[in-house]
Amino acid sequence: MGDFPAHPGAVTADWLTDSLNRAGAMEGGRVASVEWVAIGTGQVGDSARFTLGYEGVAGPPTLAGKFPAADATSRATAAAFGLYIKEVGFYRELASLLDVRVPRVFAAEIDSVGVEFVLLFEDLGPCRQGDQLASCSQGDARDAIRQAAAIHAPSWNNPSIIDHEWLAMRPEAVAQVKALFPQAHAVFAERYADTLEPEFMSVCA
Numbered sequence: 001m002g003d004f005p006a007h008p009g010a011v012t013a014d015w016l017t018d019s020l021n022r023a024g025a026m027e028g029g030r031v032a033s034v035e036w037v038a039i040g041t042g043q044v045g046d047s048a049r050f051t052l053g054y055e056g057v058a059g060p061p062t063l064a065g066k067f068p069a070a071d072a073t074s075r076a077t078a079a080a081f082g083l084y085i086k087e088v089g090f091y092r093e094l095a096s097l098l099d100v101r102v103p104r105v106f107a108a109e110i111d112s113v114g115v116e117f118v119l120l121f122e123d124l125g126p127c128r129q130g131d132q133l134a135s136c137s138q139g140d141a142r143d144a145i146r147q148a149a150a151i152h153a154p155s156w157n158n159p160s161i162i163d164h165e166w167l168a169m170r171p172e173a174v175a176q177v178k179a180l181f182p183q184a185h186a187v188f189a190e191r192y193a194d195t196l197e198p199e200f201m202s203v204c205a
Contacts, residue, residue, distance in 0.1 A: 004109040006116040007067055008036045008048035016052065019120055020059055023106040029057025036065075040129070044069050044078035045087075049123060062123040063106065068116055075115065081173045082166065085114040089166045097161055099150035 005011045016031040033053035040047040050063045068084065069075045078084055088110040095102045107120035130136060136144075155161045189201060196204075 004107070004116075004118050005067075006111075006118060007070075008038070008046070008050075008065060011036065011050065011065065011118075016050070016063075016120075019107040023104075025104075025106055026054070026057050026059040029059075030055050031059070039064070042066075042069070044074045044083055046070055049125070060122060062125070064103070064121045064123045064125075066117075066119040066121070079113070079115045080170075080176070082114060082170060084110060084117045085166045088117050088119060089164065091119060093164065094155075094161055097158075098154050100147050101150070 005015060011034060013031040013034050016034055017026075020026045020031065031052050032055040034050055036048045036050045038046065039049045046067050046069055048065050048067070050065060052059060052061060052063065066087075069078065088108050091102070091105045091108045095105070103121040103124050105119065105121055107118060110117035130140070130144075185204065188204065193201065
């Protein structure tokens with residue numbers, strides 16, 4: 001593990017004080033208290049909202065944090081596919097080169113093997129999470145497409161962005177996907193045979 005908290009319960013007032021000072025989010029004073037609650041429904045990472053109390057300074061009243069999944073299988077899967085490295089790398093190296101709206105980042109740390117990490121963000125509440133099953137309004141869809149374009153337009157064929165080694169999928173992960181795909185497709189075809197039109201099922205095949 002690196003010199004950072006990799007679980008919400010390991011986040012301390014002293015670590016928050018150092019992180020916020022380094023990020024220029026507070027000057028002098030210190031974080032005097034911190035409490036957290038779990039938020040979100042991430043599949044390969046766990047998220048929390050932190051409520052902070054300050055002494056001698058004002059700062060963000062709440063923050064959001066993201067950590068490795070507590071579930072060992074989810075955590076191992078994410079690490080094997082380099083998901084944690086990609087996410088931390090995005091906020092460290094790429095976000096500032098794109099036009100997409102991302103939360104302000106106060107800490108982005110990961111260990112040398114890509115298993116333990118922490119991301120500390122501004123709290124975007126009361127923004128709401130999208131629901132893939134319930135769909136969305138036309139306005140929400142328009143906003144989402146604009147943000148997608150803000151990622152893709154500046155990065156399209158841009159070697160300073162797309163040539164980062166940590167963005168490439170590891171050969172062993174590619175091999176694993178190829179090996180697992182036939183079984184995954186068989187399960188998908190069985191599950192959605194009565195839902196998707198035959199022409200769409202043939203595309204999947």
